[in-house]
Amino acid sequence: MAFKPADNPRHTNSWYAASAKDKRVRPVLEGETEADICVIGAGFTGISAALELAERGYSVVVLEAERIGFGASGRNGGQIVNGYSRDLEVIASRYGHEKAVKLGEMSLEGGEIIRGRVAKYGIDCDLVHGGFFAAFTDKQIREMADGKAHWEKHGHTGLEMVSKAEVGKYVKTDRYAGGMIDKLGGHIHPLNLVLGEAAAVESLGGRIFEGSRVIGLDTGETPVVRTDKGSVRAYYVLVCGNAYLAPLMPEVHGRMMPVSSQVMATEPLDARLIESLLPENYCVEDANYILDYYRRTSDNRLLYGGGIGYGGNDPKDLTGVIRPNMLKTFPQLKDVKIDYAWSGNFALTLTRIPHIGRLSDKVYFSHGDSGHGVTTTHLLGKILGEAVAGHAERFDIWASLPNLPFPGGRTFRVPLTMLGAWWYGLRDRLGL
Numbered sequence: 001m002a003f004k005p006a007d008n009p010r011h012t013n014s015w016y017a018a019s020a021k022d023k024r025v026r027p028v029l030e031g032e033t034e035a036d037i038c039v040i041g042a043g044f045t046g047i048s049a050a051l052e053l054a055e056r057g058y059s060v061v062v063l064e065a066e067r068i069g070f071g072a073s074g075r076n077g078g079q080i081v082n083g084y085s086r087d088l089e090v091i092a093s094r095y096g097h098e099k100a101v102k103l104g105e106m107s108l109e110g111g112e113i114i115r116g117r118v119a120k121y122g123i124d125c126d127l128v129h130g131g132f133f134a135a136f137t138d139k140q141i142r143e144m145a146d147g148k149a150h151w152e153k154h155g156h157t158g159l160e161m162v163s164k165a166e167v168g169k170y171v172k173t174d175r176y177a178g179g180m181i182d183k184l185g186g187h188i189h190p191l192n193l194v195l196g197e198a199a200a201v202e203s204l205g206g207r208i209f210e211g212s213r214v215i216g217l218d219t220g221e222t223p224v225v226r227t228d229k230g231s232v233r234a235y236y237v238l239v240c241g242n243a244y245l246a247p248l249m250p251e252v253h254g255r256m257m258p259v260s261s262q263v264m265a266t267e268p269l270d271a272r273l274i275e276s277l278l279p280e281n282y283c284v285e286d287a288n289y290i291l292d293y294y295r296r297t298s299d300n301r302l303l304y305g306g307g308i309g310y311g312g313n314d315p316k317d318l319t320g321v322i323r324p325n326m327l328k329t330f331p332q333l334k335d336v337k338i339d340y341a342w343s344g345n346f347a348l349t350l351t352r353i354p355h356i357g358r359l360s361d362k363v364y365f366s367h368g369d370s371g372h373g374v375t376t377t378h379l380l381g382k383i384l385g386e387a388v389a390g391h392a393e394r395f396d397i398w399a400s401l402p403n404l405p406f407p408g409g410r411t412f413r414v415p416l417t418m419l420g421a422w423w424y425g426l427r428d429r430l431g432l
């Protein structure tokens, strides 16, 4: 299948890159420079931290190997999903009630940060409110209802269960047995969001360098970050390279596994057709272990994601899994053309909880949002910024959560994780 060509070099060939509002290319770092804080990676985590610090008056340099939003942040489904990749009751049972309460208090904050910055800096990123979680089975509906009860204990009032008869209000398909809406969820054009936040960093005096891959880091008392053409001396360094960090810092990237997910965008559809598929313009994700996620775009395309590649390998046929899934959901789209298809990597941890910590007194890191990162990265980026500004209370709560290595070492961690995923996928297919 032939897709539209890339017109935004070094970004992946996505609809996002083609419709980016800000196509400026930032300079490459050349020579030596200094800053209070040097951030490695210009995705949501790095840019969220940089913006928090720039707002607090610190001088910030961000070094990005490729382009701002090159990684998962500029490629994802754009779904604003509240909470974490593990439910709060799982967090309570693993880490205790007190930590669950603290994480619960922060669990809506990522979405608030996004909405607040979009308003404050006038970021044009197609922000739409409302998300729908789709259930295939009664078991999934019961799990959603339990999750809703737990959420409400933590102050989330935007959730409502949806019966099978009401599903058509949100999505026109007969695949689902019911679901739940989250009025505090929603969707955005993620690349335009991160580009808008990056421009906000620059408006406050921050400097961002693209095409500036970090190849060395001295983690001493005054850390020095090196690229092939320059270096940054800083009081603090924040490592925010997530699934794209390798081979830098094996002690960080060895604790996560890159996992790919695929996304495609149809040609623009007739307005009446796309409105009939998703009448409320909510984004949708289903409750399966390997899930489908989809939504409308501002130019009336259907943007549909799913599929999975453990180890971060892209499938040869990018639409091989997701197009058949789209047709199961919306058979009426069988003749629709797919204009763009791409793949991106997120970072999975064994616990599915983000991994935050310190490599030294001066070098901090955050990664591993495990698939649901649009809100979490905004929260954790802010928390990284708070920590180096001298308020590490929230950072220390996250850093205290144990991170475990994947079983099987480098050779067997991918096949072992695939085996586990196959088992959970089989349970979904059998409706267990």
Ligand SMILES: Cc1cc2nc3c(=O)[nH]c(=O)nc-3n(C[C@H](O)[C@H](O)[C@H](O)COP(=O)(O)OP(=O)(O)OC[C@H]3O[C@@H](n4cnc5c(N)ncnc54)[C@H](O)[C@@H]3O)c2cc1C
Residues within 6 Å of the ligand: 040, 041, 042, 043, 044, 045, 046, 063, 064, 065, 066, 067, 068, 069, 070, 071, 072, 073, 074, 075, 076, 077, 078, 079, 080, 081, 212, 213, 214, 215, 240, 241, 242, 243, 244, 245, 246, 248, 260, 261, 262, 263, 293, 305, 343, 344, 345, 346, 347, 367, 368, 369, 370, 371, 372, 373, 374, 375, 377
């Ligand atoms: C296809 C896909 C769909 C997704 N859909 C959703 C969704 O709908 N909702 C949701 O909540 N989450 C979703 N996610 C997850 C979410 O996108 C991520 O959790 C989040 O964007 C991670 O942000 P990040 O800043 O930590 O990492 P990234 O966005 O990957 O940014 C890391 C950056 O660091 C740079 N970098 C790495 N190493 C270096 C180096 N040595 N020197 C300089 N720069 C370096 C990379 O080039 C990259 O730009 C999805 C992920 C994928 C891949």
